[in-house]
Amino acid sequence: MPLRHPQLTPDGRLRHLLTIEGLPPEIIHRILDTAATFVGVSDREVKKVPLMRGKSVFNLFFENSTRTRTTFEIAAKRLSADVVNLNVSTSSTAKGESLLDTIDNLSAMDADMFVVRHGTSGAPYLIAQHLDRTRGSEVHVINAGDGRHAHPTQGLLDMYTIRHFKKDFRNLTVAVVGDILHSRVARSGIHALTTLGVPEVRAIGPLTLLPDGLEQMGVRVFTDMRAGLRGVDAILMLRLQSERMRGALLPSAQEYFKHYGLTSEKLALAKPDAIVMHPGPMNRGVEIESAVADGPQSVILDQVRFGIAVRMAVMSLLAGHG
Amino acid sequence: MPLRHPQLTPDGRLRHLLTIEGLPPEIIHRILDTAATFVGVSDREVKKVPLMRGKSVFNLFFENSTRTRTTFEIAAKRLSADVVNLNVSTSSTAKGESLLDTIDNLSAMDADMFVVRHGTSGAPYLIAQHLDRTRGSEVHVINAGDGRHAHPTQGLLDMYTIRHFKKDFRNLTVAVVGDILHSRVARSGIHALTTLGVPEVRAIGPLTLLPDGLEQMGVRVFTDMRAGLRGVDAILMLRLQSERMRGALLPSAQEYFKHYGLTSEKLALAKPDAIVMHPGPMNRGVEIESAVADGPQSVILDQVRFGIAVRMAVMSLLAGHG
């Protein structure tokens, strides 16, 4: 198993989903194709398929996120799995137990899958490696967001949304806008876009919120939002975390909105059929104007809907179906 | 759709359950009749019916209430629905997201039903109207208590209990006792009683805890509990919230109990077969004497049991069954 692909089996199938970085495009397309079959399930009278009946999925959230936890819980239940929610910040780790002891313990309860959210970058890797060593290929890990590192299911649902509306990635210009420095959504999105062959990926934000090394990733950097939006097919807005504001990286919410908030007027610079995306929760009037968030080009709620199907796809592929 | 009945479809069926005010008596009777069929389900070896298999019910509690949340969770699970519990006070709204953005987001996960508890009167209306506008008739809302306004499933289970023990509403005298001013239970109960044709509804409490306008609702007001209880068939005791005590609306718990606590001695003034009800949780020795709470005329635990069946009935009717 090559060091750079700890999430793949030796024969190239998905063992864990830890990051989009280094994921072969065929696997991403496989996930998106599988997700497409599940979009229909949610429209049925009985929104359930028996693919994971009798499997135990543990939602292991070391960082609180009701919204993300809910999407995985819904996805697992629609696959007929048994779901156990563990808010671990208040649990054993508080009693001084180590992370891997907690994992060993839960995995001894015959877990089939861990959905892990953790404040520290790399924690899901550590867990996946440990499980590979101790449990072989039996237990699967999905990264539901780790520190500033990755949020791969968000990246995948963004790709599903773009593919749904734009069909082909290979002639698109896509802009990612906002606090790219601190955003695992941005990292996962940019990796997915470049992997899928999007010819022009742009990063737009204030200098203080742009990380080094974007150019090396093939990304064009803009500090002027108007210039950056010109002619784009899709816009991925990022959430501005209010703690950044307090951290003095930004002058004020009003100032930020003026320069980097997506308004109808700025949106008019993009292609007329450009789509607007946002991972939620939105700060209306800070990173996005309400008229845009609720406007005809917004596909923000489609993202949520597709997100359930994408998570069902990842889970069922990891569980060996498809 | 007439303005006064946002919870009914144009052809008069239940689309949401928001309040008992303005609900036609036939619909109330329909719910009670349906509930009667579910009372038996809970006595079976397998306490489940498949009426909502594959449906997603979101318990959306902006105000913490383990007890009420549990009754809805149990009811939904006995209908075979998938239930997701969301304690929203600690979630996205804390991140600055608006209420309706939260709703849009969850509803994009293909929710079939929201059970909403909210500290602000009218919040479930707002949510229902928004969903009607955005999702058509697909998604249903049940008000599980909003501010001081309404708690319709409590009102309905109270009616179920009265009908169970008294058969006919049309020759009863019913007294509601306690903090009527702040009680959504009282409001929902009084609306239900008048709608169902109870000829004499009485409100008993200290002047400071009686709202204006009771007489216009056809309610006889008593500040003397002994006078008010004389000859009644059913007594709905209300919970006294301790915060009222601190708010100086009341002298003390002892004083309150002396005047408005239900004792065996006061109960003797009612009809010999009068039933005693309480929505729980009880403050024994404050609003009710233990001898009464645990006595032969108490039907408090029947209320809880019928409450599950009533909630199953409301859910299954909203889901289109029956």
Next chain:
Amino acid sequence: MPLRHPQLTPDGRLRHLLTIEGLPPEIIHRILDTAATFVGVSDREVKKVPLMRGKSVFNLFFENSTRTRTTFEIAAKRLSADVVNLNVSTSSTAKGESLLDTIDNLSAMDADMFVVRHGTSGAPYLIAQHLDRTRGSEVHVINAGDGRHAHPTQGLLDMYTIRHFKKDFRNLTVAVVGDILHSRVARSGIHALTTLGVPEVRAIGPLTLLPDGLEQMGVRVFTDMRAGLRGVDAILMLRLQSERMRGALLPSAQEYFKHYGLTSEKLALAKPDAIVMHPGPMNRGVEIESAVADGPQSVILDQVRFGIAVRMAVMSLLAGHG
């Protein structure tokens, strides 16, 4: 029903599981035999049996314990029961409701089983007696840990583990090591060992953490760990609660580890095939050395795995199966 066996029916079957004290050895063996049939269920593709379909299990935790709650939740779900988790510390009791009113209320929702964790010794007894009086033999109680008193499913899973590895109890020497004074795990373990006919049970710990009366229970007491471990077949390490340290009953964690921590060197005094057990969560470097916790004689994770099967066994026996 004899006073000393409130957990047995008049004809000697298990009605509740409250403590191992006084439990006939046949019942313990019956539970262990039943558990053996469930160990296989967790290895299956579909880890579920329909024995408790449509039954409602309430996890009623007055004391927070995510880990223990999870084991019961998993066990109940694998038996196809509906599970409701209630963290009661933040719920109605905070509103002044009495423990038994809470129980009455939940039991009126047609609960079939309560799994109770409570900080006060005897609380599950009180609940079981109350339910016997009010609900007859319909509702079952499992003690998931009460104060310093008992933790019977932990004791049973410890016995399952010993039986699995040592086959016969009747020629073993077993040592329980650590804070025996405050440990419900120790109490339940010692009762189980003596009931099952283990000829030599040893208690090892500092004088301040050894309760009176051990000798009367047939236990040999050692304050010297090296002497106590000599020739034993199984070692039950106990968790050292850090609050004890603050309570000045102990000098320091380092000091404790030096005298009562299980190291490879001390373990070498036991039989070469002695097994090492710990109820978790472990304080590595305080009560146990990592080399031992992760070493070949450690069966700590087997305990967790068997724990699910043992809890499934207890639940299904109480529900009338087997």
